[in-house]
Amino acid sequence: MIKAIHPIAGGIAFACVAAFFGGTVATKLSGSPEAITAVKLAIPWGFFILIPAMAAAGGTGFVQSRDRDDQRIGAKRRRMPFIVANGCLVLIPAALFLANRAAHQDFGPMFQAVQTVELIAGALNLVLLGLNIRDGFISAGRIKDKTLTLRRVP
Ligand code: HEM
DSSP: OHHHHHHHHHHHHHHHHHHHHHHHHHHHHHOOHHHHHHHHHHHHHHHHHHHHHHHHHHHHHHHHTTTOOOHHHHHHHHHHHHHHHIIIIIIHHHHHHHHHHHHTTOOSHHHHHHHHHHHHHHHHHHHHHHHHHHHHHHHTTSSOOHHHHHHOOO
């Protein structure tokens, strides 16, 4: 059960962060204040999906990895505090601030600055979550570990 929930929860968490990032970039490029407002007001609602999914992925990951000491699982374990801190300390406060500003139709320099920080933090979390997915698939034997090929003695 835990084995099945883990990749689904991880995939949902990744998809949420990707959707927030993609929505922000797309509406910024469109330049439409209505579209920007719609996305900024929708993102905090998305936290009701993202936060439980992230907690489920982390929790099931740690439970599954209790008796494992391979390098890739170790790397996944070490990435998790950065993913969570980035989300709780940067992404959530930034999204709430931006939703509030968008509700007041205030897209001034402070909005732009916080949105830039949000995009950088979002990109960082996408990379870290992506690495956790890759290392998960390698550990589960679903994709080949290319570094093993390099280490093999001829
Ligand atoms: C939210 C971040 C994470 C994501 C997106 C994620 C994603 C994945 C994915 C896609 C798999 C492959 C499952 C399969 O193909 O059956 C996997 C496996 C696994 N992950 Fe994670 N994971 C995350 C966090 C963690 C954490 C924090 C740990 C604990 C250190 C962890 C430990 C494991 C273990 C032990 C496996 C099973 C490997 C096996 O079957 O041999 N994961 N993960």
